[in-house]
Amino acid sequence: xxxxxxxxxxxxxxxxxxxxxxxxxxxxxxxxxxxxxxxxxxxxxxxxxxxxxxxxxxxxxxxxxxxxxxxxxxxxxxxxxxxxxxxxxxxxxxxxxxxxxxxxxxxxxxxxxxxxxxxxx
Amino acid sequence: xxxxxxxxxxxxxxxxxxxxxxxxxxxxxxxxxxxxxxxxxxxxxxxxxxxxxxxxxxxxxxxxxxxxxxxxxxxxxxxxxxxxxxxxxxxxxxxxxxxxxxxxxxxxxxxxxxxxxxxxxxxxxxxxxxxxxxxxxxxxxxxxxxxxxxxxxxxxxxxxxxxxxxxxxxxxxxxxxxxxxxxxxxxxxxxxxxxxxxxxxxxxxxxxxxxxxxxxxxxxxxxxxxxxxxxxxxxxxxxxxxxxxxxxxxxxxxxxxxxxxxxxxxxxxxxxxxxxxxxxxxxxxxxxxxxxxxxxxxxxxxxxxxxxxxxxxxxxxxxxxxxxxxxxxxxxxxxxxxxxxxxxxxxxxxx
Numbered sequence: 001x002x003x004x005x006x007x008x009x010x011x012x013x014x015x016x017x018x019x020x021x022x023x024x025x026x027x028x029x030x031x032x033x034x035x036x037x038x039x040x041x042x043x044x045x046x047x048x049x050x051x052x053x054x055x056x057x058x059x060x061x062x063x064x065x066x067x068x069x070x071x072x073x074x075x076x077x078x079x080x081x082x083x084x085x086x087x088x089x090x091x092x093x094x095x096x097x098x099x100x101x102x103x104x105x106x107x108x109x110x111x112x113x114x115x116x117x118x119x120x121x
Numbered sequence: 122x123x124x125x126x127x128x129x130x131x132x133x134x135x136x137x138x139x140x141x142x143x144x145x146x147x148x149x150x151x152x153x154x155x156x157x158x159x160x161x162x163x164x165x166x167x168x169x170x171x172x173x174x175x176x177x178x179x180x181x182x183x184x185x186x187x188x189x190x191x192x193x194x195x196x197x198x199x200x201x202x203x204x205x206x207x208x209x210x211x212x213x214x215x216x217x218x219x220x221x222x223x224x225x226x227x228x229x230x231x232x233x234x235x236x237x238x239x240x241x242x243x244x245x246x247x248x249x250x251x252x253x254x255x256x257x258x259x260x261x262x263x264x265x266x267x268x269x270x271x272x273x274x275x276x277x278x279x280x281x282x283x284x285x286x287x288x289x290x291x292x293x294x295x296x297x298x299x300x301x302x303x304x305x306x307x308x309x310x311x312x313x314x315x316x317x318x319x320x321x322x323x324x325x326x327x328x329x330x331x332x333x334x335x336x337x338x339x340x341x342x343x344x345x346x347x348x349x350x351x352x353x354x355x356x357x358x359x360x361x362x363x364x365x366x367x368x369x370x371x372x373x374x375x376x377x378x379x380x381x382x383x384x385x386x387x388x389x390x391x392x393x394x395x396x397x398x399x400x401x402x403x404x405x406x407x408x409x410x411x412x413x414x415x416x417x418x419x420x421x422x423x424x425x426x427x428x429x430x431x432x433x434x435x436x437x438x439x440x441x442x443x444x445x446x447x448x449x450x451x452x453x454x455x456x457x458x459x460x461x462x463x464x465x466x467x468x469x470x471x472x
Contacts, residue, residue, distance in 0.1 A: 069158025090199035
């Protein structure tokens with residue numbers, strides 16, 4: 001795999017989301033890593049040092065908001081995009097730490113555009 | 122026997138279950154685990170918020186949205202209502218609707234992440250009340266808005282998602298029902314008595330002296346006669362005023378002093394209890410009303426709102442306001458440690 005490929009870390013507890021995102025994001029030319037929980041994401045983040053994180057919120061164990069705050073504490077400049085089925089987490093001011101908040105949909109246009117935009121910055 | 126009590130302003134009924142008479146020590150307050158980590162409201166992280174609309178405390182010449190502030194007001198990154206566009210009020214058969222236009226702002230009350238209303242200095246609380254006035258005045262210029270609500274949620278059970286002390290402001294294109302009920306109840310009383318009902322409440326409370334928590338020359342905190350929640354308090358100006366934005370700098374100083382004492386008393390009685398605070402003031406286009414009186418309502422989150430409450434508008438309150446006022450009044454806020462009366466307090470610590 002080429003060194004120039006940008007690394008994405010996808011954090012979600014649903015297998016089907018990983019399958020979909022992996023296929024779609026690899027087609028876009030990214031190197032995709034998967035974490036099934038917040039705990040795994042925090043560990044993997046230190047190992048792979050991703051260029052961008054796509055993060056679910058509603059997960060068992062450490063939830064996405066807590067993962068977000070810990071990731072931003074470790075690396076404030078790494079973009080984190082929240083990808084949640086629930087728009088109501090926008091009410092959580094801690095979600096402001098994220099660089100974007102995209103409500104999950106099988107149409108990934110908005111998410112892909114957001115990733116592109118934040119990787120260009 | 123329980124007692125039914127009627128709120129004199131809006132006529133809401135509550136059930137006071139007198140025989141239970143819950144003391145502060147009888148309430149289980151789940152101590153929340155602090156999430157920690159990056160905070161978008163802390164100094165140095167200004168880039169995580171939308172550009173500020175107001176800030177106090179920076180040195181002259183310092184750029185906006187940089188550290189060094191004492192208080193910041195920023196638009197909500199994900200607002201409940203959007204500031205752009207017109208109202209376009211329209212009908213759909215019998216139904217009414219209009220565009221979701223409004224302003225939604227967040228008041229970052231302090232640069233210190235751990236500070237609360239019970240621990241911050243009075244001068245900081247003064248800044249908070251000043252920012253409320255200044256933002257209300259500025260937003261009142263927008264003729265799309267009819268009413269401005271300022272509220273604070275403290276603790277997760279009361280709806281606060283981030284522990285960094287903040288309150289919120291929403292400018293609405295309509296006057297909400299709760300305020301309309303207060304206005305019409307107050308107006309009805311005024312038509313009968315030619316006096317402001319809130320001024321009369323203050324007069325009676327000062328003469329009975331059983332529900333007063335604390336007071337100074339210009340403000341008073343009391344447990345209302347028919348409280349929805351145990352330890353509910355109202356903080357009111359003793360002088361007549363229907364509109365909060367009319368408050369002077371001197372009055373803000375006096376309000377901050379009494380409010381700080383109120384919050385320290387509450388925190389001493391019920392450490393870190395979740396609560397909601399709401400500022401009720403007259404609608405933007407209805408200033409200087411003889412019959413209405415602005416006030417702050419402080420509602421600790423100690424009981425459940427369930428089917429009975431939703432179905433009837435009644436509330437069941439296990440602590441008579443006379444008792445909660447006495448507990449709060451008698452607490453020595455200058456004494457270190459847990460008051461003797463609270464030593465049996467049960468705490469569920471979640472690690």
